[in-house]
Amino acid sequence: MLTLELTDQTGAVTQAEWQAAAAEAAPVLARAQAGEERYADSLGWLDPTLWGGQDWAGRAAALAQQLRGFADTFVVIGVGGSNNAARTVVEALDLPGGMRIVWAGNTLSPHAMNRMLAQLEGRSPVIDCIAKNFETLEPGASFRVLRRWLTDRYGKQEAARRILCTGTPGSSLEKLAKEQGYTFLPFPEPIGGRFTALSPVHLMPMAAAGADVAALCRGAEKMAAALRRQPADENPALQYAALRYLLWQKGYRAELLSCFEPRMKGLFKWWEQLFAESEGKDGRGLLPVTGEFSEQLHSLGQFIQDGTHILFETFLNVKEQQASLSLAPDGVEDGFGYLDDKDFEDLNRAAFAATRTAHSATLPCVTLTIDRVDEENLGGLFYFFQFACYLSAELLGVNPFDQPGVEAYKGWMFRALGKPGA
Structure with missing residues (x-):
């Protein structure tokens, strides 16, 4: 099952503050679990069995x-x-x-x-x-x-x-x-x-x-069944949304979603659109940005450690690696003997743990862990983020389901191309 963990050496957010924010957001959760009438024409996804x-x-x-x-x-x-x-x-x-x-x-x-x-x-x-x-x-x-x-x-x-x-x-x-x-x-x-x-x-x-x-639909159905009945103090979607809103209130303006599993980078574009298009309205919203680690630790990592403190980080962690590759010695003295017989999974885990420790000294870090990368877990993850985005936008005070800003460029483009009626 998906889990959330806060690691914050900066003291920007305490566990008590986080839990208080989630408790305060409980009425928003109750409305979303029921499905709000004002969004009836946009909530076909809320029950994943209807169209899935x-x-x-x-x-x-x-x-x-x-x-x-x-x-x-x-x-x-x-x-x-x-x-x-x-x-x-x-x-x-x-x-x-x-x-x-x-x-x-x-x-x-x-x-x-x-x-x-x-x-x-x-x-x-x-x-x-x-x-x-x-x-x-x-x-x-x-x-x-x-x-x-x-x-x-x-x-x-x-x-x-x-x-x-x-x-x-x-x-x-x-x-x-x-x-x-x-x-x-x-x-x-x-x-x-x-x-x-x-x-x-x-x-x-x-x-x-x-x-x-x-299996993908089954994972979504399991996640929906949990999130639509769990109370505020047990609901990971509300916990995530409440923390995002709390950090927004404290002046953070961007969320970095990072992962040490390159095959999850396809999720980044989906996640960026979901939150940017749902929350970026009325001069509000967290800018969603992503980091492919460990590669971007050699570039983006510098800003995270020493740049402007405008962001917090959410690590997407995969518990089971589902692959193995050993670094067996080959008799060549290359200065990497300390890696003899270690597995690449050991290296990746060490890099993740070290990065979270280093980054949490500069900014609040959330770890969102899933069991493995397969259809069932991806289905659950899709539903989790969709439901959390709904809650997060509601806390922020914006409509999660419209996108008026997207239409602005289209009008100019269609006029430039001579579309009738543009």
Whole structure:
């Protein structure tokens, strides 16, 4: 089970203050556990069985098996909340036997687009255009390019067999799918993009890659069952949210999420979007930043130790390493004899412990520990962060589910491109 631990040699936050803050936030927890009516059109994720669960997991797995009968590559056309969760799972797990995943629709760079197309040469692809309202430029432009690519190679009928569309029922994307004979999957209307990790939006690409999506949904359901019944003094999501708000009140303005397991770096983009887009409003919010350790200890580590004290750190710790590699001596005197017969896990653990000790002398440090990196734990982690983000934004006094700032650049961009009505 996921656990939280505070390590703070600076004295900025005491355990008593933390517990008092959590107790004070108990009414916010109670409202969130019940599901607030004012957010009814955004809380489709709160019960992970509604748009995830074993039913949707089974559907995704069955469709993935069908696609593998004639295709070996699955192209995900999506940006931000439409691809980050799936990308987390694909990059975190070793998934033999699944389809190769290619990411598209997340850039407007011609160089990146041409590089993406080059990955499809010699492959047998299917594409999944993921767009809630099918107005976002990046996936729309990429879908046009990839539709033409498929039609040029396979003809219109076979290309249609290789195209999936994931959009809101009743949207222009569903209309297009019906007209052209594409397979259509639902983008749940009562869930905003950044909260869709446990819905068909991401279950389909995860299943195509070979992930056990049933286990992922099971982990989310277990986490939801716990977080929606635990009281304030036992609820890790509230404890995390209350600590974040307490540190905001004390003048901290950024949270660094760091991890000594490189395969978890895919989670960073998902986590950054979840908290930045949910909390960054009305001149408020903690800036979410991330650190890939131990690599960035040789760069970002300098700022953490001696730079402006604006951030606190959350370590994502994995209890079980699930791999082993021994440093056996080879008879060469290289100055590293003290490592003889140690395992890389020993080195990684020592680096983590030393870093936490050093950093906690400068800034408050939280350690969030999960048992292992697998589908069930990732499902639980997705739900934990989503629920904690809901609580954290509520404590901060902002709407967790809108994103007015994101729309500002889109208006200028659409006008520059001559979009009708922009």
